[in-house]
Amino acid sequence: MQKAFLVDGSICLGCNTCAMACKNQYHQDKGILWRKVREIGAEEYHIDNNNILPTLVSYQKAPKAEMPMERFYFSLACNHCENPACVAICPVGAHTKDPETGICKHDQTICIGCGGCVKACPFGASKFNEKMGQAEKCSMCWERQADGKTTACVQSCPVGAIAIIDLHDPKYKEYANAAPIGIDYAINAETKPSTRFIHPSMPKEVYRLPKG
């Protein structure tokens, strides 16, 4: 099994409820968001100097998109990669990949704050908490899931724009798209991110007043 987020940009309102629901559940410090709602077309594509793993620097950037400002979004947290860089680099085993669910978990009681995961992750999913001197990230609410609930983000989304799917389930195998448009994202990264995307489009008919 590989649990994965399926984010539906065609219905996402960009309301940030998911990001705030994550804060509501875990109380991330000011300045830290485990889940971030990213605006399509708004990001500058940058050369990523974060990545220290030589095997992973060859990833490609996602295709650009021209969309109206502040209207189309993808909500992103940890991609729960099939081949996670955080797990590979963590010297103390604070990052683990759950063999059953495929969730990449981070255990703060073990973390020594070396910051390796923060640098290794091609997606910036691991955040460094300066005050704690430790890393932290989305662990797909595995405690909630184990308790029979869904994740905070999925439960709170008012339109169901985030779902959790099993990438290994044949029904989802080729589901949606692994490459988002219009956001700075390492497509084809060798970590094999599990997040899948449904792309948005403009309304079929758009009438704007003529110029002048």
Added chain:
Amino acid sequence: MSYSKENVESIVNNGISRRSFLKGLAASGVLSSFPGGILQANEDLNTKIPYLGEKSYQTFRNACPRNCYDTCSIKTYVKDGVMQFIEGATESTYTRGGCCVKGNSYVKRVYSARRLKFPMMQVGGKGSGNWKRISWDQAMDIIAKKLLEMKKEDGTLLGAALTKYSGNFGITHYGIEGMFNSIGYTTRLAGTPCWPAGIDAQNLDMGDMWCNDPEEMKDSKFIILWGVNPASNSVHSMKYIYEAKKKGAKVVVIDPVFTEAASKASQYIQIKTGTDGLLALGMAKIIIDANLHDQKWLDANSKGYKEYKAYLDKEIKLDNVSKITGIPLAMIKELALSFAKAKPATIWMGYGMQRHTNGGSMIRAIDAFVAVSGNIGKYAGGARYGHLSTWGFNYAALSQPKPEGSVGYTGPEGAKGEFAQVGGEKAAYTDRFLNINKTARELINAKEPKVRLLWVACKNVFAQDFDRNQLIRAFQQLDLVVVADQFFNETAKWADIVLPVATQFEEYDVNVSYWHYWLTLNEQAIKPLFEVKSDLEIAAMLSKRMNQLQPGSCTFPQSVDTKAMMVKEFNPGIYEQFGIKSWEELKNGPVKAKAVIPYADGKFKTPSGKFEFYSDKALELFGSALPTYLEVRKPYDKFRMTSPHSRWSLHSQFQNLEWMEDVHPEPYVYINPEDAEAKMVKEGDTVAVFNKQGLLRLKAKLTDNVQAGTVLMYEQWYNNNIYNVNELVDDTSSDMGAFKTGAPGVALHDTFVNFRKL
């Protein structure tokens, strides 16, 4: 001592930093016995808290009491007396398990270091920034003595004014008005800045403001979102709109702005601002000419259709409609005809549309179009605006008798606002009503007696009212300004006494919505933090002190339990409507009112009992019996400014919270690239936006989401930013509002500005 931010903050924080406070507590061993202490905003302490399993928490029922369509039903998870997190109630099919971005910030709101913690007094005078902490007893003593002194000098208490609006729409919060009722005849800032022109329009047409259940929209075949942006301001409604769209319904957004909702619609039609009424009249003419109107329904259920049709025939020229609205005629025809052919079809009208000098007339024109198409009184149809049909509580907290021998105002009586119009016996005296939408000038101009004391509750006057310079003058000439709030906002800065108020998690209440049909219990989930008190407790303390000083001077109960007061608000009518036997059933979750289709029985509460195209009342009050085309306010500066609600805030609430700053840190002015080019403004430039009212400095974003000739800024209050869009808005009235809410609304979207690069 002069004003300094650090000074204020140090007093707000009780003179010691949060960190040393907690350290001290930990050292003394009281931390564990200090409810809420652990979750204080010490940012060193509160990163990831694990989810411990459903059974590890105590859960409570809460409601989001803000001025919002969605009025969410909340489930609060508490451990060791501390709120851990909240969820939306899964029992409500409307909230469906999730609050919005604002609701999800509640834990931070309750435990924010920025919360007001103690009563404070501004000893250096208003705006001096020279504050000192006082006790509740001292605060009540000062206020009570002032009230009694005024009564003695003036012979009445009309010098005491209350301004309270939508900060908390819980039913027991009408106890604030109750507190003012209980001291005698006083002065009230009456009316509503929100939606009054539309309320009047719907009442003139249908005798009520009453909308279909929003959950029905999933079965609508054609939906027009007309000047409304639920993708930003009623996110829980979007799932029904999506479902309808998925089932094949066409969703059309008509709006001057390419909104978030427009981006998710089937069709977006941009319209010239303030011409929506004309478009609706044109659309009605088109379907009547095509014989697609519902003649049978009109014959049975309407009054004045003939006169209305004659007006359309004579005055409405389709070429003109196209020219004035800016929309091609073929598109208007297609829109009108496909709406008329789809059954059921519905229109949802936003509140922004009626915040114009012709706002009420536009709502009337759209109501008429929906009526002509035969979609009034139909499941999944309707001309949707809002409703108060589930608000039939006792208003026990509100209904306090006047002390014996009270003397009041003998001038003409005004209405009291849109909610809770509780009937009473005709008294010899009344309260004095001032127009809330002209707060500054009304406070300054009130005479005999002049206003000397102002109590502000559930309201941030400096963020929401208009004409800041006049407001400062108005506040400065008052003897005593009392502000009851949760945060140290701009209004608090101009107060004499600031009182810290409880959040809904620290008191009992009950809530319903003006949009959906759910009823939600609000339980006290945690002990009140610091020295905060509920508005009801504050009223009780004031009553106690007044009665000590002068027995019989205040009728409000001298001690009050918010739970007991909440229980008193229920009555058999509420139980019947919601199909419950007791309020205690609400502990199991929110319940929904029994389904009713508004006007399905053809009974309207108009004088004729029918849908009134022709309204004698409208003729009497507003000079036009028919829904006619009224031109919008003429520009008085180069660009129109529109100031819609942001999704990050509910008026001046939420954007100030630390967590909200993480997802939306600063305000922008949105400018069409064409206008920006003419002014040599580039993306990210700081610009000054100014008019005869004031000037704001902020960064520009360039986008054709706004049409050329218009700039857009959201209405918000930031903790560390002086930005306030209402500083550019004057207090010009909209056409309607005086009929049902006591005062006309404000044409705040008819504001004009200029801008330049700094």
